[in-house]
Amino acid sequence: MMEFEAVIGLEIHVELNCATKMFCDCSNRPGDKPNMNICPTCLWFPGALPRLSREALEKAALLCLGLGAELQPRSAFDQKVYYYPDLPKGYQLSQAHLPLARGGAIDISDENGRPRKLRIHHIHMEEDVAKLVHEMEGRLPISLVDFNRAGAPLVEIVTEPDFRTPSEAMEFLKALRTQVRYVGSSECSMENGTMRVDANISVRPKGTGQMNTKVEVKNMNSIRHVGDAVAYEINRQSADVQAGKVVTLHTRLWDPDKKVTLAMRGKFEGPCIPDPVVPVIELAPEWIERMRTRLPEMPAARAERFVSQHGLSGEEAVFLSADPEVAGYFEALIGQGVSPRTAMHWLVTQLIPAVKDRGQELSGSAVPPARFAALLNMLARDEINAHAAREVLGQLFDSDKAPEAIVSALGFRQVSDPDALDALIDKVLAEQPAAVADVRAGQGKALGFLIGQVMQASGGKANPKVLRDLLAKKVSAAS
Amino acid sequence: MDSIFFYRPPEAAVPADGPLKGMNIAIQPNVSAAGWPTDAGSNALARFVALEDATVVERLRQAGASICGSTRMSEFGFGLDGSRAGEAIKRNAAHAELVLDLMGESRLAASAGDVCGFKPSYGLVSRFGLIGLIPSMECYGILSDSLKNIREILKAIAGPDERDFSLPDETTPDFSPQNIDRGKTTVGIIKEAPGSLPARQESLYRAAIETLGDAGLTVKELSLPDFPLFLPVHKIVGAVEASSCTGRYDSVRYGVRVPGAKNWNEMYLSSRGAAFGPLLKSYLFQGTFFQFERYDAYEDACRIRARLVAGMRRLAAQADFWAIPVERGGPDAPASLADTYAQFALTAYANVAGLPALYLPPAQGRPHPGVQLSGPRLSDARLLALGEHLLNARRGGNA
Numbered sequence A: 001m002m003e004f005e006a007v008i009g010l011e012i013h014v015e016l017n018c019a020t021k022m023f024c025d026c027s028n029r030p031g032d033k034p035n036m037n038i039c040p041t042c043l044w045f046p047g048a049l050p051r052l053s054r055e056a057l058e059k060a061a062l063l064c065l066g067l068g069a070e071l072q073p074r075s076a077f078d079q080k081v082y083y084y085p086d087l088p089k090g091y092q093l094s095q096a097h098l099p100l101a102r103g104g105a106i107d108i109s110d111e112n113g114r115p116r117k118l119r120i121h122h123i124h125m126e127e128d129v130a131k132l133v134h135e136m137e138g139r140l141p142i143s144l145v146d147f148n149r150a151g152a153p154l155v156e157i158v159t160e161p162d163f164r165t166p167s168e169a170m171e172f173l174k175a176l177r178t179q180v181r182y183v184g185s186s187e188c189s190m191e192n193g194t195m196r197v198d199a200n201i202s203v204r205p206k207g208t209g210q211m212n213t214k215v216e217v218k219n220m221n222s223i224r225h226v227g228d229a230v231a232y233e234i235n236r237q238s239a240d241v242q243a244g245k246v247v248t249l250h251t252r253l254w255d256p257d258k259k260v261t262l263a264m265r266g267k268f269e270g271p272c273i274p275d276p277v278v279p280v281i282e283l284a285p286e287w288i289e290r291m292r293t294r295l296p297e298m299p300a301a302r303a304e305r306f307v308s309q310h311g312l313s314g315e316e317a318v319f320l321s322a323d324p325e326v327a328g329y330f331e332a333l334i335g336q337g338v339s340p341r342t343a344m345h346w347l348v349t350q351l352i353p354a355v356k357d358r359g360q361e362l363s364g365s366a367v368p369p370a371r372f373a374a375l376l377n378m379l380a381r382d383e384i385n386a387h388a389a390r391e392v393l394g395q396l397f398d399s400d401k402a403p404e405a406i407v408s409a410l411g412f413r414q415v416s417d418p419d420a421l422d423a424l425i426d427k428v429l430a431e432q433p434a435a436v437a438d439v440r441a442g443q444g445k446a447l448g449f450l451i452g453q454v455m456q457a458s459g460g461k462a463n464p465k466v467l468r469d470l471l472a473k474k475v476s477a478a479s
Numbered sequence B: 001m002d003s004i005f006f007y008r009p010p011e012a013a014v015p016a017d018g019p020l021k022g023m024n025i026a027i028q029p030n031v032s033a034a035g036w037p038t039d040a041g042s043n044a045l046a047r048f049v050a051l052e053d054a055t056v057v058e059r060l061r062q063a064g065a066s067i068c069g070s071t072r073m074s075e076f077g078f079g080l081d082g083s084r085a086g087e088a089i090k091r092n093a094a095h096a097e098l099v100l101d102l103m104g105e106s107r108l109a110a111s112a113g114d115v116c117g118f119k120p121s122y123g124l125v126s127r128f129g130l131i132g133l134i135p136s137m138e139c140y141g142i143l144s145d146s147l148k149n150i151r152e153i154l155k156a157i158a159g160p161d162e163r164d165f166s167l168p169d170e171t172t173p174d175f176s177p178q179n180i181d182r183g184k185t186t187v188g189i190i191k192e193a194p195g196s197l198p199a200r201q202e203s204l205y206r207a208a209i210e211t212l213g214d215a216g217l218t219v220k221e222l223s224l225p226d227f228p229l230f231l232p233v234h235k236i237v238g239a240v241e242a243s244s245c246t247g248r249y250d251s252v253r254y255g256v257r258v259p260g261a262k263n264w265n266e267m268y269l270s271s272r273g274a275a276f277g278p279l280l281k282s283y284l285f286q287g288t289f290f291q292f293e294r295y296d297a298y299e300d301a302c303r304i305r306a307r308l309v310a311g312m313r314r315l316a317a318q319a320d321f322w323a324i325p326v327e328r329g330g331p332d333a334p335a336s337l338a339d340t341y342a343q344f345a346l347t348a349y350a351n352v353a354g355l356p357a358l359y360l361p362p363a364q365g366r367p368h369p370g371v372q373l374s375g376p377r378l379s380d381a382r383l384l385a386l387g388e389h390l391l392n393a394r395r396g397g398n399a
């Protein structure tokens, strides 16, 4: 049986998180009530003229630089001509001939942990189209058009056909998402439609260099679906070729329920002519340099720094730096005097799940770094124990009181004062002569039992370390 | 008068104080004036009412002019079939008119109406609010029997506009009156421009050139062998742009939708089919053909256009201005696209190369058809000064 390998390239649309649309001042909020964010320009009324948004250009440029692509000194918009009601002027403004940037690459590890450099062919800007809604008016099928999304700013990242496996495609997309979030140009959420991925897939006998007819697969709405769809398509095409069938150039849609790709009707591809209205974009070297200085420290560099500066393991550092919000929060905790280990542990195991449970975002949550750090610092000073800290964290979400105040109000402050503990210990020792005898006979378990009894008597507030020392001393002293 | 005007406002707004105070200016219904019907001469926009003022309307009113109405125009301003441009001035219903110049319409209308007609440099006047057809070539032409009016109007409407990003970042020419030096100013005549002009017309053109010498200008023969390519380049590039520019008239958001379509493809076909007249339809078909079937020819035309622009720039090093014949070729009532093009064989160059061009009517009693003068981009103020110099010379002045 012949062994096949896949040749995969991706086309990724990223919706920029600009305040306005690409060529007018309408709010870039596609999800608002239908047709709330429209104007003569994005409806292409007669006499209206497009005005390229500075913010869209800057956010697109930052994205390109963040992915290591080279901004072109000259780029321009073309008209992609086709007729469809979601396209209000019979053409889409896109950069077909002179893209904003060329080149760039993303480093990932393949399934076997080997480093892979996956190259980007080019990155261009384009405007989004309107949304069609199909409904029934009585028994009459009607189509409604929501123009809120028409003219929303997009970039399209077109890769080289460097990918060989579904996992590489998924790793690439995760790394891309992280890097674009870092530069702040987009949330890149496939679930929310701010990142849309088309995959071009062909197969060839393993080891040959040939480029065979490719099939385009669309309609995946998560990174996992991309992996599933690519895997399905590789198997489907390999089986077809094995059976002597010819692969034809066409587009298929991923069906997430049936987990298959299905051929869709051929879409008409119109010509692209240079747009005579939107001016050519000429980027001066100084402007490009200015953009470069606005780039934040990128995730790979940040992870390296987390290892060298904060002593995290490589895996921990990569995990923390993957999301700029998480990494920023982590560093803010450290800035407030929390130790890196405590900060990492409590952020990952307690705060992030708690924020997620409440449907909040880390950045806007009710527990900003200063409040969380105050709590963790009380823990570090042994003023509270871990159990109490978890309780107080829960309260921090529902109250705007300072953590110190909540600790006092709930009476969580640990009792570390030996005089206060002495009385409790004496009482328990008097009540449990059998256990005391066991300890003296060398049974460690019995000491634990006694500690538990004193802890209970203290209402959980005894400092366990101080308690253990005192108790051990007392039992042995009394013998 | 009703047959000249497409729309006249029931009462004119009280004009502001300004240099154009007292001037009545007619526009065409492809210029947006809030609340005015603006169908651009097409069924595609039947009953369409403008939402806001075009930049030119706003600036003319701010300068004190009164916009007195819009005159009937050809469909989207392409050609002169159905146009009444120039007649409002002749009938004393307006002091000046704005007429869209896609391939020479304003200059030929001026010639027919025996008034002055000026097409500014491309990129000098904002197109915001203009319902255009060929974005890279279209321009408002200004008609008046006074060059002073034209100069004042151009001064009022020219210059940067934050609503039109396509205007290049350039210094607007200074429109103050200026002198043309006798004996120091050369006017080139392009050997290839008369082309296939009939012998009688060519001798009239020569006669018009002679008047330049009378005004103390040095006439110099120049050569641009590519000159005959201006029209074919216009045909291809202009038609392609027009085809995509009219894509928005799809009856989805505005315009007239023909009922009864079973799906939207059918809706497009029937509505767009009813939207455009036969001449425009053949023009758009031509553009679509080059877009979809002969993209290579379109690319060639774009390259040749760049070469032509460079060629005219070289001529600018050899003469201050150019004189080009004006001859409305082809039949009087054009029946086809080819007939229409034939009329504009000697005017389309200025639209292809973005140059300013001025039509001056002949002196009274002279038989020649007047002369078309042109110059380098942004020489608009000097070109108008040249026109004033020639008119002065006719009156016997020697300024």
Ligand SMILES: [Zn+2]
Binding pocket: A021, A024, A025, A026, A037, A038, A039, A040, A041, A042, A043, A151
């Ligand atoms: Zn808008």
